[in-house]
Amino acid sequence: MLKFPEGIAVRCAAAATVLAGLFMAQALAEPSKPSKGFGLGRAATVEEVQAWDIDVRPDGQGLPKGKGNAAKGEAIFAAKCAICHGDFAEGVDRWPVLAGGVDTLKSDDPVKTVGSYWPYLSTAYDYIYRAMPYGNAQTLKPNEVYSIIAYLLLMNDIIEDEEFELSDENFTTVRLPNEKNFIDDPRPDTPTLKDGEPCMKDCKPEVKVTKRARVLDVTPKNEDENAGRGAID
Amino acid sequence: MSRKKRTSIETDLTASRRDFLRSSIAAGGALVAGGTVAHAESDPAITDLQEWARYLGDGVDNAPYGVPSEFEKHVVRRHVGWLTASVESSVNFTPLHELDGIITPNGLCFERHHGGVAEVEPDKYRLMINGLVEKPLVFTIDDLKRFPRQNHVYFLECAANSGMEWRGAQLNGCQFTHGMVHNVMYTGVPLRYLLEEAGLKTNAKWIMPEGGDSSGMNRSIPMFKALDDCLIAFKMNGEALRPEQGYPARLVVPGWEGNMWVKWIRRIEVGDEPWHAREETSKYTDLMENGKARRFTWEMDCKSVITNPSPQAPLKHDKGATVLTGLAWSGRGTIPRVDVTLDGGRNWHAARVDGPSLDKSLHRFYYEFDWNGEPLLLQSRAIDSTGYVQPTKDELRQARGENSIYHNNGIQTWHLKKSGEVENVEVS
Numbered sequence: 001m002l003k004f005p006e007g008i009a010v011r012c013a014a015a016a017t018v019l020a021g022l023f024m025a026q027a028l029a030e031p032s033k034p035s036k037g038f039g040l041g042r043a044a045t046v047e048e049v050q051a052w053d054i055d056v057r058p059d060g061q062g063l064p065k066g067k068g069n070a071a072k073g074e075a076i077f078a079a080k081c082a083i084c085h086g087d088f089a090e091g092v093d094r095w096p097v098l099a100g101g102v103d104t105l106k107s108d109d110p111v112k113t114v115g116s117y118w119p120y121l122s123t124a125y126d127y128i129y130r131a132m133p134y135g136n137a138q139t140l141k142p143n144e145v146y147s148i149i150a151y152l153l154l155m156n157d158i159i160e161d162e163e164f165e166l167s168d169e170n171f172t173t174v175r176l177p178n179e180k181n182f183i184d185d186p187r188p189d190t191p192t193l194k195d196g197e198p199c200m201k202d203c204k205p206e207v208k209v210t211k212r213a214r215v216l217d218v219t220p221k222n223e224d225e226n227a228g229r230g231a232i233d
Numbered sequence: 234m235s236r237k238k239r240t241s242i243e244t245d246l247t248a249s250r251r252d253f254l255r256s257s258i259a260a261g262g263a264l265v266a267g268g269t270v271a272h273a274e275s276d277p278a279i280t281d282l283q284e285w286a287r288y289l290g291d292g293v294d295n296a297p298y299g300v301p302s303e304f305e306k307h308v309v310r311r312h313v314g315w316l317t318a319s320v321e322s323s324v325n326f327t328p329l330h331e332l333d334g335i336i337t338p339n340g341l342c343f344e345r346h347h348g349g350v351a352e353v354e355p356d357k358y359r360l361m362i363n364g365l366v367e368k369p370l371v372f373t374i375d376d377l378k379r380f381p382r383q384n385h386v387y388f389l390e391c392a393a394n395s396g397m398e399w400r401g402a403q404l405n406g407c408q409f410t411h412g413m414v415h416n417v418m419y420t421g422v423p424l425r426y427l428l429e430e431a432g433l434k435t436n437a438k439w440i441m442p443e444g445g446d447s448s449g450m451n452r453s454i455p456m457f458k459a460l461d462d463c464l465i466a467f468k469m470n471g472e473a474l475r476p477e478q479g480y481p482a483r484l485v486v487p488g489w490e491g492n493m494w495v496k497w498i499r500r501i502e503v504g505d506e507p508w509h510a511r512e513e514t515s516k517y518t519d520l521m522e523n524g525k526a527r528r529f530t531w532e533m534d535c536k537s538v539i540t541n542p543s544p545q546a547p548l549k550h551d552k553g554a555t556v557l558t559g560l561a562w563s564g565r566g567t568i569p570r571v572d573v574t575l576d577g578g579r580n581w582h583a584a585r586v587d588g589p590s591l592d593k594s595l596h597r598f599y600y601e602f603d604w605n606g607e608p609l610l611l612q613s614r615a616i617d618s619t620g621y622v623q624p625t626k627d628e629l630r631q632a633r634g635e636n637s638i639y640h641n642n643g644i645q646t647w648h649l650k651k652s653g654e655v656e657n658v659e660v661s
Contacts (some may be wrong), residue, residue, distance in 0.1 A: 037430045040376045044361055044369035052361055052500050055441060055451060057508050084318070094318035105524040110636050112515065117526070120509045127511035130449035131348065134322075137447045182518065185530045187640075189632040193620035198572070200581045206661075207577035207610060209648060211401035213544070213657035219405040220313055 054138070056126040060172040063125065067167035068147025070154035074162070076144050077151050080133045089113075089155045099155035105181075115156025119179040121171065124149050146171075307331075310343060313409060316397070321349035322448070324391065326412030329538070329560065330546040335386070335416055335588050335595045339470050342415035344477045345391055347512075348448030351497045355481045358445075360427075360465070364503035367432030374481050377465060380422035385464065385487070386594045388562045390414040390533045392490035392517055395641035399630070402646075402657040405544040410645065410657060411536075414562070416595035419485050421466030424459050428503070436505045442484045445499035452493045453507035454486065458531075462487045465498065488564030488593040489531040490639075492517050522634025533564035535623050536642035537571055537598070537615035548653035552606030561586075561596045563617035568596040570616040575602065577610030577646065577660040578625075584613065609649040610660055626659060 056062040078087060084095035091097030101111030110117075114124055129145050131137050140148070150166040153159040153174065166174070213219065301308065312325035327343040344350075355374050363369040391413035397403050404410050428440070433456075440459045444450035454463070464485040467474060474480040479496025486493045492512055507513070507529070519527040539559040542548045548555065561568040567590050572581040584598040598613070615623045624632075626643030648658040 038380060038426065040379050041362075041370040041372040041427075041430060044363060044371045048361065048371065049363045049369055052443075053363060053502065054449070055443070055502060055508055055510075057504070057506060059506065061504075094315075105520060105526075105636075106522065108635065110520055112520070114515075117520075118515050119528075120514065123509055123511050123514050126451070126508065127515075130443075130451065131447070131511075134319075134348075135447065137348065137449065181525050182514075182528045183525050185527050185532075187530065187532070187534065188621055190622070190624035190628045192622055193616065198581070198614065198616070198622055200572070203579055203581070204661075207579055208661040209610070209658045210661050211659035212648075213402040213405045218313075218315065218403060219409060219544075220311055 054126075054130055056122045056129075058120040058122045058172070060122070060168070063122075063168040063171055064142040065168050066142030066146050067165045068143045068145070068150055069165050070147070070150040070159070070162040072143075073147035073149070073151030073154075076147055080140075081148065084134060089152060098152055102157075102177075105178075113156065114152050115158055115177070117178050118176055119182050121149065121153075121174050121176055124152060125171070142168075305331075308341070310341060310412075311408060313397075313404070322347050324393075324413060326408045327415050328408045328545075329412055329414075329540045330407050330543050332540070333558065333597065335560075335591075335597050336470065337415035337417055337595075339417065339472065339475050339478070342389075342417065342469075342475070342478060343391070343413050345413065345491065346446070346448070346477070347450055348446050350477045351444070351446035352476060353445055353481060353497050358481050358499075360482065360498060361500040362427060362431040362503065363500065364441075365434040365437040365505060366428070366503050367434065370427075370431045372427065374467065377422055377427075377467060377482060380426045382420055382422055383464065384418055384420050385462075385485075386416060386418045386589070386591050387485060387487045388414055388416040388533075388593060388595045389491045389494055390536075390562070390564075392492060392530070392533070392639040395536075395643070395645075396638045398626070398643075398657075399635045399637065399641055402659050405657050407538050407540050407543040407645070408545055411538040411540075411560075413491070414560075414595070416562075417469040418471070419464060419466040420468035420471070421464035421482075421485060424463040424465055424484070424501075425461075427465065427501070428459060431503075433503060437503045439504045439507050441502045441504060441508050441510070442493075442495040442498055443500040443502070444479075444495045445497040450492075450495050450512065451508065451510045452495065452513055453510065453529075454493060455507075458486065458489070486531075488533060490517065490533055493531065517639060519633065519637040519639050521637065527637075530640055533562075534640060534642040535561070535563035535565065535568070535615050535617040535621045537561035537568075537613040537623055538645050539573070539611050539613050539647055542611070542649055542653070542655050543647055544655045544657055547655050548604065548649065550653070552604050555602055555604040557584075557600040557602065557611065559584075559598055559613050561598055561613065561615035562594065563615070563619075563621065564593060565621060566618035567592055567594075568598075568615050568617055571596070571598040572614045572616075573598075573600040574612045574614075575609045578612055578644075581614065606651060608651055610658070611647045611649055611655075612644050614644055 084092055085098050086092050089099035097111055098113050099115055101113040101116035104111045125145055128148060129140055146166045154162055308328050308331040310325040317323040324345045325343055327337060327341055358374045360372045394413035395410055398410055438456050440454050441451055465482055466485045467482045474483060482498055484495045484498050519530050537559055541558050561571045571584040573584045574581045584600040586596050586598050588597045590596055623644055629643045646658050646660050648656045
């Protein structure tokens with residue numbers, strides 16, 4: 001955990017700030033008063049913070065002690081996950097596909113899985129514990145989560161050994177192949193007023209209808225409500 | 234005679250629209266025969282004694298919490314079955330074509346949940362702040378209400394609004410193409426006050442709000458935004474947040490994608506780096522044509538849509554005076570200008586923005602014109618206070634391809650036909 005060394009560093013910085021503040025107060029001869037704040041809320045207990053502090057970051061912050069392998073994960077996955085995600089993480093119906101999809105990101109049907117798309121493995125730990133199993137969240141034990149993740153790594157061909165023990169100690173050594181393909185937001189990426197005033201008169205010689213909703217009419221209340229393409233989740 | 238016995242109204246858009254249009258045009262025609270009233274057929278709506286004019290109506294308290302007229306029952310949120318695997322992790326859509334002005338009524342604000350609606354008991358509601366703070370704190374809802382409050386009208390738009398239209402026109406209705414947006418007045422307290430109360434450490438650069446629902450929704454938000462204009466809100470349009478909007482308290486992140494506005498917020502962790510949570514990596518990242526994916530695409534770009542006429546709101550009158558109206562908004566500011574075209578973008582006209590022009594809020598625009606009864610291709614183009622110009626869908630596709638799902642703010646085209654019906658199309 002990185003929290004302790006940072007904490008010490010911050011405490012030193014805070015002490016320096018307090019000293020500087022005292023000096024200022026004396027110099028300006030102002031009456032002492034509460035430094036800031038409304039005096040609302042109460043201190044959280046250590047146990048309360050532990051109960052809710054479930055997040056996990058790419059640098060490993062937040063990983064609980066534990067370990068598991070894909071062999072164990074396969075059984076847990078079959079019992080708790082496969083009903084939606086399929087025995088091999090291939091996805092059932094419209095539920096998320098978790099494995100495969102490599103080399104599809106440039107196609108017109110990209111399959112975004114843990115192996116093909118996700119940049120960091122920590123996201124799997126953070127999300128699986130906080131939100132899964134769907135409808136029974138925050139009930140998995142750390143060893144179960146490590147085991148499930150090891151199974152997902154196996155299904156995505158990121159590890160080959162089903163006995164490989166994934167743990168809090170080696171977790172951050174596992175890198176996902178698509179990490180390098182995430183980039184910062186470059187918007188605006190279309191013309192703005194800096195590029196000139198938009199045309200108001202005689203902007204094009206002719207206008208033709210190129211696409212119609214009626215061609216693939218998937219608006220609710222029509223016959224085939226399952227014909228649409230795309231997703232929002 | 235029961236005063237509840239009333240004629241049903243036309244709600245099915247697909248049934249006998251032509252007959253419906255013809256009869257409404259005929260009724261209007263009788264009225265404008267003007268000057269020769271004696272020869273016109275008299276209107277039974279006037280000549281017959283109506284039951285509401287004769288009998289007593291309901292007394293007070295018939296509806297302690299008022300509901301809309303029974304004739305407005307079709308004005309509801311709707312969802313699209315094929316979009317998602319289950320209704321608990323799904324979305325429905327605001328009926329934009331039935332609304333006017335800029336405020337969305339609370340019961341019509343679109344819903345987006347990832348683990349269903351959490352029914353949080355207010356007595357058991359807690360908000361924790363932990364991580365890189367001097368003093369981890371816990372607030373009750375009553376504690377939150379003791380901080381100085383602010384009121385702001387902000388739009389909330391899902392990053393996936395219009396996401397089904399990247400490859401071309403697909404859904405017939407602005408409710409479905411643009412209805413993942415709503416606009417209400419929030420009452421809440423600046424997040425900055427709460428963070429300062431806990432005391433930020435010098436390396437505090439990010440926050441991670443987390444929901445108390447069964448999805449435990451979490452996102453990373455940079456500290457500059459958290460300290461700028463974010464709110465912890467507990468009221469919308471004056472009353473308590475609706476359960477589906479995060480009761481009893483939610484995060485408000487003005488101008489940024491709706492997924493970040495964590496509902497049922499239970500915790501804010503302060504950190505020095507982003508978390509790269511599921512909803513900012515696997516989802517809510519924008520896949521480009523070259524296989525790269527944009528992340529942390531927080532701001533909602535300037536956008537507009539004509540809400541009337543539109544596929545669910547056809548013109549029901551003959552040629553003549555026509556009111557075209559719509560909504561425009563930007564996550565970067567206000568909307569000083571909206572242009573409207575009737576001919577698919579050959580010629581544009583200045584629309585009239587009416588009502589309050591507020592920062593990061595919906596704006597209402599109108600364009601009144603005489604319809605010649607011929608087919609038209611209607612579009613609106615908004616320009617925001619930073620000079621951002623709403624792009625065409627082709628410009629967006631040229632820049633990003635067709636796989637990005639999110640942040641589709643392209644210009645929408647409606648094909649108004651001679652019959653008054655309207656179809657979702659794209660034009661050259």
